[in-house]
Amino acid sequence: MPGQKSAVLFAWILLVPALLYVAAIVAYPLVDTFHLSFTDASLRKTTNWVGWKNYQKIFDTEFAEIIGRTFVWTFLSVSLKMIIGTGGAVLLNAALPGRAVFRILTMPPWIVPMAIGIFMWGWMYNGQFGMISGLLQRFGLSDGPVAFLAYGSTAFWATIITDVWIGVPMVTMYMLAAIQSVPVDLHEAAWTDGASRFYRLRRITLPMIFPAAITMSMISLISTFNSFDIIWILTQGGPSGSTTTMIIDTYSTAIGSKKFGEGAARAVVICLFLSAFAILYFQAVTKLSRRMTT
Amino acid sequence: MMKKNAMIDRYRWWEVVLLYLGIALFLFFILAPFIEGFLVSLKPLGLLFSTPYKFIPENGSFRAYVTMWESVPGFARYIFNSFFISTVITLAVLILVVPASYAFARIKFKGAGSLLGGFLAVNMFSGAVLLIPLFRLMRSYGLLNTYWSMIVPGVAFLIPTAIWLLSTYMKRIPRELDEAAYVDGAGHFYILRRVILPLAMPGIIVVAITTFIGAYAQQFIFALTFNSKTEFMPLPIGLFAYFGRQEVIWNELMAASFVGIAPAMILIFALQRYLVAGLTAGAVKQ
Numbered sequence: 419m420p421g422q423k424s425a426v427l428f429a430w431i432l433l434v435p436a437l438l439y440v441a442a443i444v445a446y447p448l449v450d451t452f453h454l455s456f457t458d459a460s461l462r463k464t465t466n467w468v469g470w471k472n473y474q475k476i477f478d479t480e481f482a483e484i485i486g487r488t489f490v491w492t493f494l495s496v497s498l499k500m501i502i503g504t505g506g507a508v509l510l511n512a513a514l515p516g517r518a519v520f521r522i523l524t525m526p527p528w529i530v531p532m533a534i535g536i537f538m539w540g541w542m543y544n545g546q547f548g549m550i551s552g553l554l555q556r557f558g559l560s561d562g563p564v565a566f567l568a569y570g571s572t573a574f575w576a577t578i579i580t581d582v583w584i585g586v587p588m589v590t591m592y593m594l595a596a597i598q599s600v601p602v603d604l605h606e607a608a609w610t611d612g613a614s615r616f617y618r619l620r621r622i623t624l625p626m627i628f629p630a631a632i633t634m635s636m637i638s639l640i641s642t643f644n645s646f647d648i649i650w651i652l653t654q655g656g657p658s659g660s661t662t663t664m665i666i667d668t669y670s671t672a673i674g675s676k677k678f679g680e681g682a683a684r685a686v687v688i689c690l691f692l693s694a695f696a697i698l699y700f701q702a703v704t705k706l707s708r709r710m711t712t
Numbered sequence: 713m714m715k716k717n718a719m720i721d722r723y724r725w726w727e728v729v730l731l732y733l734g735i736a737l738f739l740f741f742i743l744a745p746f747i748e749g750f751l752v753s754l755k756p757l758g759l760l761f762s763t764p765y766k767f768i769p770e771n772g773s774f775r776a777y778v779t780m781w782e783s784v785p786g787f788a789r790y791i792f793n794s795f796f797i798s799t800v801i802t803l804a805v806l807i808l809v810v811p812a813s814y815a816f817a818r819i820k821f822k823g824a825g826s827l828l829g830g831f832l833a834v835n836m837f838s839g840a841v842l843l844i845p846l847f848r849l850m851r852s853y854g855l856l857n858t859y860w861s862m863i864v865p866g867v868a869f870l871i872p873t874a875i876w877l878l879s880t881y882m883k884r885i886p887r888e889l890d891e892a893a894y895v896d897g898a899g900h901f902y903i904l905r906r907v908i909l910p911l912a913m914p915g916i917i918v919v920a921i922t923t924f925i926g927a928y929a930q931q932f933i934f935a936l937t938f939n940s941k942t943e944f945m946p947l948p949i950g951l952f953a954y955f956g957r958q959e960v961i962w963n964e965l966m967a968a969s970f971v972g973i974a975p976a977m978i979l980i981f982a983l984q985r986y987l988v989a990g991l992t993a994g995a996v997k998q
Contacts, residue, residue: 424900425819425821425900426821426822428815428819428901429815429819430821432812433815433816433827435807435808435811435812436811436831436871436875439808439867439868439871440831440872443864443865443867443868444834444868444869446845446849447842447844447849448845450845450848451841454844459844459848505734505738506738509734509735509738510735512723512731513721514728514732520735523739523742523743524738526742526743526973527742528929529925529929529977529979530973531930531932531948531972531973532929532930532948533948533951534947534948534969537749537952537955538745538749538966540955541749541962541966542744542745542748547962548748549744549748583741583742583745586741586742587742609720615723615727640835640836641838644840644841646838646932646933647932647933650936651955665840665841668840669840672843672844673844673847673937678844678848682844685840685843688841689837692836696836
């Protein structure tokens with residue numbers, strides 16, 4: 419094609435604004451985080467180089483416990499999102515009257531301002547007046563009011579459930595798209611041979627959507643690991659640290675106590691985990707795409 | 713063929729019952745907070761704190777929807793701020809993303825793949841990880857406690873998905889069109905403006921909608937951290953500040969929440985066809 423050289427130049431001219439913007443607002447801060455993690459930066463004007471001190475400090479505290487808690491929280495949340503979301507997708511794929519409406523009704527948690535959905539959960543978890551505690555008492559499953567956010571173990575699960583609630587619509591829509599892209603011929607052939615609906619679900623649909631499920635759980639893993647709003651609004655990491663994940667811990671160190679240096683060291687640890695997840699993700703995707711093409 | 717499809721989709725009665733039961737359970741999980749929130753907004757404050765728990769409100773009324781405008785101070789302002797911030801973010805994202813997507817979709821150049829990968833890597837980091845340097849950056853440019861403190865970082869984190877969506881869309885426009893324009897002597901800029909942009913309009917609209925929703929619904933942390941002035945707060949933060957007070961007037965808070973999510977709900981119902989396509993395509997990031 420004529421003008422190839424000028425076309426390449428034109429491409430770079432078009433890319434420069436977006437590139438500069440992301441470099442200034444994401445790439446530079448990322449580098450700065452690494453730099454700050456070796457200093458005692460705070461609101462004061464002067465900052466000193468402190469070497470590995472911040473890193474030694476965080477491992478002196480209950481940091482290992484926080485990492486463990488973050489992984490358990492993330493694992494439970496992602497698993498539940500995938501199970502409920504895929505289940506919902508299978509149900510919404512059934513050719514029943516009303517399914518178009520059901521699909522729209524699945525979207526609200528995803529579309530409404532996240533904080534507002536979380537306020538509503540805050541009320542539901544209320545021991546005296548909330549729906550969950552009220553229903554538990556009415557059905558005789560609990561003797562007295564259950565204040566879900568007041569105790570460590572229930573607060574831990576409460577934040578997970580709310581995170582699952584916000585994540586499920588996206589998983590459902592994505593898995594529904596995957597189910598609909600399974601070739602109809604496969605189902606028809608099996609149906610002609612007399613395979614039952616459940617058998618076809620188990621032997622055709624689920625294996626065919628497996629690659630999409632892996633992709634979706636990796637995407638979900640990264641966003642769940644980064645989850646902040648839900649825990650911050652419901653419990654701010656409490657009671658007594660039982661819902662403090664790495665992100666919450668970083669936020670309260672850096673922004674709450676204004677210890678920028680120590681906060682940055684925590685953020686660097688998070689970045690390392692995220693990079694590991696990203697590598698895992700790309701490996702999974704390339705392996706799956708190779709398996710699909712050969 | 714038609715007949716076969718109809719047969720394969722025929723359910724026995726107990727299958728229909730089970731499926732509807734499953735769907736009911738699933739939708740109850742999704743909608744329960746909204747149902748509960750709506751019922752709370754109807755309950756008079758005196759009855760709200762009555763035990764034992766009653767699911768259906770007695771003496772329900774829409775009074776809270778009237779009184780909240782006075783008791784949630786600045787409520788109208790919060791809604792305006794939310795719309796204003798999201799609109800500016802959407803415009804800025806489009807200005808940056810439309811040319812960049814054109815470059816990725818229509819021009820072959822070295823390093824395009826890894827550059828796109830670099831943009832998408834931004835999606836890995838939530839704002840939370842970068843808050844400290846961003847805070848210092850905002851402070852040194854005097855942007856803290858202004859609209860800009862929420863707009864500037866908001867734009868950056870919405871760029872990657874927007875580029876991905878729009879360049880995927882632009883790739884589908886047949887190549888012959890630009891080649892024909894080339895042969896007729898059109899320049900690069902002319903082709904972008906007169907050939908590709910008009911054809912990419914539906915894609916640009918989808919990107920605008922998903923970006924707006926992303927800005928309106930999902931951004932919380934920047935407004936929480938970088939702005940403490942009531943007059944600039946977007947709706948979620950304004951309500952969060954109200955939520956944190958000692959005596960929360962719950963029925964009014966819930967009423968305010970419903971009025972606050974109404975725009976998003978209307979958008980869903982009006983544009984759901986585009987939304988599903990746009991949001992799920994945005995999720996595929998390989």
